[in-house]
Amino acid sequence: MKDDFSWLDDERPLERSPASSGARRGLRRFLPRLSRLPRLRRRLRARADKASAPDSAAAILEGRSDRPVEELDNRLRALRERSFGEQPSGAEAPGALFDVDEVLVTPEFQRKPGGVISAVALSKAQERQVELLKDIVGGSLDASDEGDGGRPRLSPRFSLSAFIRLALSALLVLVVALPFVSSDYAVGDLTASEERPALTSMYDLLDDLEKAEHVLVALEYGPTAAGELDALTELLLRHIVAHSAKPIIVSGNPIALVHAQNIIRKINRSVAAFALDLEANQDYYLLRYLPGEALGLRELSENFADVARVSAKGELTGLEVSALEDMSLILLIAESAEDMRLWAEQVLPETEDARLLVATGYSAEPLAAAYADSLDEVVGLVVGFRDAYIYGEKLAIAYGAPSQSQRESTVDSAPAGESPDPQGAAQLPTVTAQSTPTSLPTATAPPTLRPSPTLPLPTATPPPTATPLPTATSEPVLYVEVTADQFINIRREPTTAADILALASEGDRFETLGKNDDGSWYNILLPDGVEAWIASFLVEELWIAAGDDSASASAPRQQTLMRLEFPLRLGKNQPRFYQAQASGAGDHPEFVLNRDRKGETSRLEAMTLGALASVLIIVFGNLVSALRAFGMRRSAGPAK
Amino acid sequence: MNFGQRLGIALSAFVAFAVGAIAVTSLLLGDNPAIFNNQPGSERAAELLALPGDVLLRLVVIVISLSVVIGIANLLYVHVGRVARGKVYSGALLASFGVAIFWHLTRQGDPSLLEAVQLPIESSLAALLFVSLVAGASRVMQKRADVWGLLFVAVVVLVLLASVPLAELAPLRAWRDWLMRVPVSAGARAFLLGIAMATVVTGQRVLLGQDRSYRG
Numbered sequence: 001m002k003d004d005f006s007w008l009d010d011e012r013p014l015e016r017s018p019a020s021s022g023a024r025r026g027l028r029r030f031l032p033r034l035s036r037l038p039r040l041r042r043r044l045r046a047r048a049d050k051a052s053a054p055d056s057a058a059a060i061l062e063g064r065s066d067r068p069v070e071e072l073d074n075r076l077r078a079l080r081e082r083s084f085g086e087q088p089s090g091a092e093a094p095g096a097l098f099d100v101d102e103v104l105v106t107p108e109f110q111r112k113p114g115g116v117i118s119a120v121a122l123s124k125a126q127e128r129q130v131e132l133l134k135d136i137v138g139g140s141l142d143a144s145d146e147g148d149g150g151r152p153r154l155s156p157r158f159s160l161s162a163f164i165r166l167a168l169s170a171l172l173v174l175v176v177a178l179p180f181v182s183s184d185y186a187v188g189d190l191t192a193s194e195e196r197p198a199l200t201s202m203y204d205l206l207d208d209l210e211k212a213e214h215v216l217v218a219l220e221y222g223p224t225a226a227g228e229l230d231a232l233t234e235l236l237l238r239h240i241v242a243h244s245a246k247p248i249i250v251s252g253n254p255i256a257l258v259h260a261q262n263i264i265r266k267i268n269r270s271v272a273a274f275a276l277d278l279e280a281n282q283d284y285y286l287l288r289y290l291p292g293e294a295l296g297l298r299e300l301s302e303n304f305a306d307v308a309r310v311s312a313k314g315e316l317t318g319l320e321v322s323a324l325e326d327m328s329l330i331l332l333i334a335e336s337a338e339d340m341r342l343w344a345e346q347v348l349p350e351t352e353d354a355r356l357l358v359a360t361g362y363s364a365e366p367l368a369a370a371y372a373d374s375l376d377e378v379v380g381l382v383v384g385f386r387d388a389y390i391y392g393e394k395l396a397i398a399y400g401a402p403s404q405s406q407r408e409s410t411v412d413s414a415p416a417g418e419s420p421d422p423q424g425a426a427q428l429p430t431v432t433a434q435s436t437p438t439s440l441p442t443a444t445a446p447p448t449l450r451p452s453p454t455l456p457l458p459t460a461t462p463p464p465t466a467t468p469l470p471t472a473t474s475e476p477v478l479y480v481e482v483t484a485d486q487f488i489n490i491r492r493e494p495t496t497a498a499d500i501l502a503l504a505s506e507g508d509r510f511e512t513l514g515k516n517d518d519g520s521w522y523n524i525l526l527p528d529g530v531e532a533w534i535a536s537f538l539v540e541e542l543w544i545a546a547g548d549d550s551a552s553a554s555a556p557r558q559q560t561l562m563r564l565e566f567p568l569r570l571g572k573n574q575p576r577f578y579q580a581q582a583s584g585a586g587d588h589p590e591f592v593l594n595r596d597r598k599g600e601t602s603r604l605e606a607m608t609l610g611a612l613a614s615v616l617i618i619v620f621g622n623l624v625s626a627l628r629a630f631g632m633r634r635s636a637g638p639a640k
Numbered sequence: 641m642n643f644g645q646r647l648g649i650a651l652s653a654f655v656a657f658a659v660g661a662i663a664v665t666s667l668l669l670g671d672n673p674a675i676f677n678n679q680p681g682s683e684r685a686a687e688l689l690a691l692p693g694d695v696l697l698r699l700v701v702i703v704i705s706l707s708v709v710i711g712i713a714n715l716l717y718v719h720v721g722r723v724a725r726g727k728v729y730s731g732a733l734l735a736s737f738g739v740a741i742f743w744h745l746t747r748q749g750d751p752s753l754l755e756a757v758q759l760p761i762e763s764s765l766a767a768l769l770f771v772s773l774v775a776g777a778s779r780v781m782q783k784r785a786d787v788w789g790l791l792f793v794a795v796v797v798l799v800l801l802a803s804v805p806l807a808e809l810a811p812l813r814a815w816r817d818w819l820m821r822v823p824v825s826a827g828a829r830a831f832l833l834g835i836a837m838a839t840v841v842t843g844q845r846v847l848l849g850q851d852r853s854y855r856g
Binding site (some may be wrong): 132161165168169172173187222223224225226227228255258259261262265289290291292295296298299302303337341365366367369370371373374386607608611612614615617618619620621622623625626628629630 | 667693694697698700701704705708751754755758759761762763765766767771774775777778779780781782783784785789790793796797800801803804805806820821824825827828829831832835
């Protein structure tokens with residue numbers, strides 16, 4: 001019996017041209033020939049023949065011991081025949097996507113008007129729909145395009161549609177790659193995104209965690225979804241451990257457990273400079289694999305103490321948690337709504353007052369959101385990389401500034417007469433009120449912020465003309481000192497539309513190079529040598545003799561300057577990208593400060609560009625198709 | 641079919657029904673003293689009632705764990721047979737298996753294979769799916785230029801545009817949210833209801849012997 005993949009096992013030799021039949025060409029010359037390993041080959045072949053093991057999944061299943069077909073009822077018999085049976089006589093050869101014809105096989109019902117079977121027969125319109133779907137999904141394949149044994153092969157002929165698909169793919173790849181090459185291709189502004197209440201709720205709940213609280217973290221995703229969900233997982237784990245709470249990680253997917261271990265390692269690498277380290281079975285717990293999907297979850301909820309006793313490495317965890325009720329929160333990171341359903345059905349009923357937080361991907365959002373809406377226990381939902389980015393920004397704003405009072409607002413460095421930008425406080429307004437890290441273990445000292453020497457900033461271009469200031473005879477240097485009691489913006493050019501390069505606060509001093517023509521902006525020198533501009537009404541002049549250490553840009557009063565990871569490009573005035581890097585060994589908040597935010601930003605911009613390019617491709621392609629169809633109908637004339 | 645075979649089938653069916661009934665009863669009613677009207681000793685009775693369910697559950701989990709090992713062994717066996725027939729890809733699979741085991745044993749804690757090989761490959765495949773979907777969506781009207789094709793394209797474009805963080809596109813988000821909240825949510829709930837009902841029906845058919853689980 002031939003199965004769907006029988007052509008894979010086709011033993012017939014491929015037809016070769018006479019010139020090539022005896023010689024091996026290209027890299028194949030360097031591969032060992034199995035036929036030259038006669039003993040091994042004979043032995044393995046004999047074993048295979050002895051077992052008469054067919055080597056496709058369908059054939060193996062076919063050969064299993066099961067109820068005879070005649071014992072099955074009609075429904076199961078039909079299912080079996082459809083799954084493992086012979087190909088129907090006269091079946092079409094597989095198409096370019098060889099599974100399509102199998103999945104969308106048209107039933108051969110007899111269409112007898114008035115007969116019983118007519119109720120389930122496909123109408124002509126439905127048959128056309130099936131053919132249309134086949135055509136769209138799999139394309140068509142001429143008989144001349146089939147190789148040996150019906151094996152599909154690529155058509156050697158030039159195909160315009162294939163060229164168009166290739167061009168579209170290349171365009172998409174190019175557009176998505178651009179933000180990783182240069183930061184000049186960013187489109188959009190995250191501040192235009194609305195922060196979802198479910199995200200705020202999740203953030204607040206995790207932010208209220210206290211030291212040594214336990215959070216059950218379920219990682220239910222495999223490598224396919226890792227690209228989308230890893231960022232969420234890392235951020236949520238960072239947020240949990242930043243509060244010295246203890247995540248207890250479980251999974252019904254063994255790969256996810258390995259992956260979780262790798263994410264913990266990544267977090268550890270990022271805080272190694274601070275002499276911090278997350279210890280297994282102390283700061284976090286990685287429990288053993290839960291087999292059997294629903295059954296594994298049932299075991300977790302029924303016998304949590306037993307499950308929690310052993311780690312994924314077979315070590316005793318020493319976890320002093322007896323039941324799921326001891327969990328403060330349950331955080332589920334799942335790639336499918338099915339996983340969410342399993343957790344909601346198998347675990348939640350076994351808990352009292354449980355609060356479930358869910359993180360999932362875009363593909364699962366429709367089902368997951370519906371499920372979340374219908375369950376009172378689900379109190380937080382974040383979806384995909386976009387929410388991960390917003391969540392990361394909330395963390396950065398909450399923990400990236402030196403103190404809460406300094407973090408409350410920023411002022412745009414507008415010249416006198418212009419009102420300061422009221423939106424400068426933060427692009428996520430809820431953070432200011434709700435993300436106060438009062439529940440954090442108090443760090444021994446507020447993190448000292450300093451400009452990062454590792455991130456080169458683009459040179460200000462074109463350099464605005466600055467009027468040189470008169471040089472004092474004793475060679476004092478003119479500094480400006482920030483007098484505003486809020487964060488103020490330092491810009492690339494003397495205009496509020498220019499990029500924001502850094503944020504400064506009261507007391508910060510900068511060496512001054514000059515003023516603009518109307519004197520409303522000072523041209524200053526940032527500590528890393530980059531020229532920038534600051535509004536004059538926010539600062540006061542200060543002449544200090546050269547060599548006076550008190551005037552140094554790195555003097556104690558210079559500690560609050562925050563350089564942005566890269567400048568804002570849209571002039572929206574929001575300080576989106578703090579480069580807040582702690583200089584001393586502190587407590588856990590540093591965990592949330594050390595992530596690859598530049599890479600995340602590039603990726604978000606790539607997603608935005610990709611979405612726009614996709615819209616253009618879809619709209620343009622369909623517009624052309626619709627116009628062609630319209631033109632063909634007109635040329636065909638009115639229907640008679 | 642002789643008498644012995646029929647007896648074997650009847651016995652195995654009886655064991656399956658009995659275990660299923662015990663498990664369902666124990667899991668549904670166990671550990672709930674209220675069903676004994678909280679009479680003296682009801683807690684002990686409830687614990688005893690829950691015990692068979694717990695034991696069976698653990699047994700099943702152990703069996704499933706072993707089945708994973710058996711599955712891996714079967715996979716290797718199948719591909720050894722394929723190598724004997726000269727299948728190069730099966731040889732590559734076996735070689736990869738050996739390398740992964742060796743890597744894990746000799747370089748404990750090094751996540752390179754998973755992080756640098758498997759994750760990028762599977763993520764790339766997921767990305768390819770998106771490219772294919774875009775290419776397919778761009779030629780929907782080529783195959784069917786009617787109102788349904790137009791509706792499909794409009795929804796796809798709306799959802800994509802609503803995901804773009806541009807202030808100018810903010811009004812689209814309200815439409816997108818309505819789509820997700822009303823029609824999509826309705827469809828999702830219908831799916832969930834269907835799944836729930838089918839689970840109940842299939843469960844009772846299996847328990848009553850009318851059907852057999854696809855797991856054998």
